[in-house]
């Protein structure tokens with residue numbers, strides 16, 4: 001099996017109308033595949049089908065996998081014969097609980113992964129910091145309780161959603177589970193973007209010697225929550241391979257997973273870990 005994967009990041013604007021957002025996402029993926037027949041995987045942003053807003057989550061929540069957005073993603077994956085990492089949508093479960101959920105679709109239209117955001121975004125940054133941000137997903141959402149690893153071609157891929165990337169333990173577990181890439185659909189806040197966005201991705205990639213990929217919504221300065229944009233692909237050397245700007249942008253890149261082995265062979269930190277010492281220290285804390 002080839003060690004290469006051609007992936008597309010769809011940094012799309014997200015408006016208030018769910019049907020319109022889904023239609024534009026489907027059209028953009030279809031166009032991307034038509035222009036790039038080698039495309040194997042399309043990735044959408046966090047909350048790609050409705051506004052990223054605590055007040056509005058309940059209004060655009062739908063069941064997974066039996067809601068209209070999931071059905072549309074499944075049909076498109078099958079029609080185009082590609083994998084789709086469906087950013088995230090707000091999921092309403094049978095108990096009426098809401099989750100921030102990423103679905104992953106195989107080229108035959110089957111659901112192969114469902115990741116409910118583990119770490120809910122909660123920040124109270126003062127206005128001096130580029131306008132600040134006050135956001136607490138926990139006011140509306142319930143956190144997930146499971147890690148999610150999917151098989152995409154020959155690769156094991158770990159899934160996280162935006163804030164999940166701030167937690168190095170999660171990325172390390174994905175590395176321990178054999179992942180060569182972690183994908184984080186995101187809607188990072190504009191006030192922390194310049195300081196933390198690239199740094200977090202390069203840190204996760206460097207520590208774990210794998211690809212880190214994010215896909216964000218296009219920036220809309222008129223919306224209540226202004227997302228940073230800058231969807232990104234970071235390689236296992238921790239180099240930024242591709243970075244979008246702020247606006248609508250579609251990125252296509254072929255990545256070579258031989259780089260993962262190359263880095264791990266040349267810098268064998270994983271084998272050098274002193275888990276004997278760490279475990280002893282942990283037991284004494």
Ligand SMILES: NC(=O)CC(=O)C(=O)O
Nearest residue numbers: 121162163187188189192
């Ligand atoms: N959407 C988010 O989870 C935002 C986030 O994590 C951030 O730091 O910004």
